[in-house]
């Protein structure tokens with residue numbers, strides 16, 4: 241409560257207490273205000289990071305939306321740099337030249353300017369010399385005039401998708417009310433908090449003062465909604481500038497969101513591009529077009545991540561709560577919201593893994609105050625505590641992972657090959673596990689060869705995680721808990737790629753920024769370790785086979801290397817023996833004599849010996865290779881991954897047969 245007439249102030253009269261009471265005046269904050277003041281917890285730490293987070297929030301919404309209607313996603317992201325003059329004209333501010341130049345932070349005294357110019361001249365002289373003598377220059381000759389403090393860079397971020405679109409009337413609340421969304425249910429989605437898009441708007445309001453613009457149309461709607469709005473931070477309600485319907489001549493469905501924010505492309509360029517690439521890796525069935533439009537056209541960037549497969553993972557299914565995961569508040573809410581009449585029906589229908597029989601047994605166990613037929617709405621708060629206590633102690637089957645939508649080994653393998661071009665790759669999809677009543681699935685891929693060092697790629701509900709690598713369960717497991725040596729992989733010398741994708745109805749992110757999963761949940765840590773190990777086991781057998789093949793090649797090579805020396809030595813001995821034989825100094829056995837005569841008649845020469853020895857090495861090698869091939873089964877032919885576009889995309893009647901390495905579509 242604000243104002244001077246709070247009870248605390250009126251009761252106590254002394255100036256000291258009145259000061260204290262003023263300090264402790266009760267105030268309320270709206271969620272929008274809270275997140276505006278603590279924007280770092282949602283990933284809006286600074287302009288650069290805010291640009292990155294804005295892009296990812298919009299892209300993730302776009303993918304959630306397309307997938308929700310089983311549409312192969314097509315997402316276009318454009319970041320357009322807006323210079324100060326353009327920005328000023330956008331907001332109707334007239335450009336103004338500096339008058340009192342000394343007032344500015346980047347003001348340079350004449351002396352400082354002179355010093356800088358001398359330094360720059362010297363640097364370019366050195367560069368010219370280096371160039372003439374063929375030496376490499378350290379840095380291109382950019383003069384280091386720093387951007388003045390407070391000089392902002394502005395960007396217009398646009399994200400267009402071919403998704404579900406949004407109902408006309410819901411759009412203002414979806415974008416103008418913090419903590420409102422359609423993804424609060426128990427379902428695997430990229431979005432969860434009902435915050436991301438609003439944070440982009442709050443940031444735009446804080447940095448440019450400009451509203452957000454939304455165009456949207458739902459399937460078979462004959463109009464496109466256009467909405468321009470900002471947010472009333474103090475009341476946490478949308479402030480609508482324009483909300484209208486336009487003709488939908490092109491029968492478009494999807495959404496296009498546009499926001500103008502302060503950002504920093506230079507520092508976050510690589511993070512944004514990495515994010516897009518990794519998103520393309522884990523979502524190979526989507527098509528992404530990313531564009532950066534600079535004020536200087538040479539700096540423009542266009543990257544198209546083409547679709548690699550038409551096969552989408554199954555849509556995640558909304559599920560019910562597992563009895564072991566509910567708290568007292570949730571039980572109260574479920575009791576209030578349920579349409580079921582009796583306690584028995586309530587238990588049986590509002591939770592997973594409680595059938596009629598178990599519901600009856602549970603009610604029996606609750607005590608004489610409870611009965612199967614009692615009205616669920618009559619359950620008292622005290623009785624809810626009893627239900628909660630029993631839920632925590634009773635044994636229930638684990639929730640199944642059927643409601644989840646893992647990326648699939650096929651996609652993971654595709655992603656790894658695309659990203660790292662490794663020599664070998666192994667993938668593993670774990671079975672569903674449970675953490676606090678929520679099912680989760682860990683999938684992993686490990687590759688050897690390709691890009692340098694150990695590269696770790698993390699995904700949660702199919703979102704790439706790029707920050708806070710150090711504390712993440714995947715990084716820590718890969719670096720500390722896998723004994724790579726035991727799988728014949730050298731952690732320091734080999735090029736290792738580790739991909740781990742975790743999906744769940746609830747990803748236990750640290751913070752709201754969706755940046756990493758802590759290392760403190762033993763169920764997840766164990767599942768991650770086991771998935772990586774399973775890949776390593778597969779790799780080990782491949783590596784061992786490859787080592788054997790290499791050893792064999794090595795043996796052939798070293799045997800061949802000694803052929804000239806060996807034949808030289810043998811021939812020398814034979815020559816001496818022949819001399820002794822002709823001079824009759826020594827007697828030889830019959831077969832030896834026959835051979836020595838061949839030497840003297842030049843039937844056996846150094847050359848023929850060499851040929852025979854080479855033939856022998858070849859023969860031994862061939863026999864060993866044959867033996868190896870029979871032992872190891874079919875020989876490994878070099879393979880190439882290709883994506884075959886379907887001939888007629890209009891076939892709606894088909895069955896997809898999945899294998900970890902390919903998908904076969906049977907058109908009916």
Ligand SMILES: Nc1ncnc2c1ncn2[C@@H]1O[C@H](COP(=O)(O)OP(=O)(O)OP(=O)(O)O)[C@@H](O)[C@H]1O
Pocket residue numbers: 297301302305401403404405406414415420421422423430431432433434435436437438439494495496
């Ligand atoms: N491109 C889009 N297409 C369809 N609906 C969208 C789109 N973008 C946002 N929405 C709707 O607006 C709601 C709010 O989006 P917002 O990004 O604020 O939160 P969220 O995605 O639910 O959760 P999170 O904060 O975890 O990202 C979404 O739940 C969704 O219903």
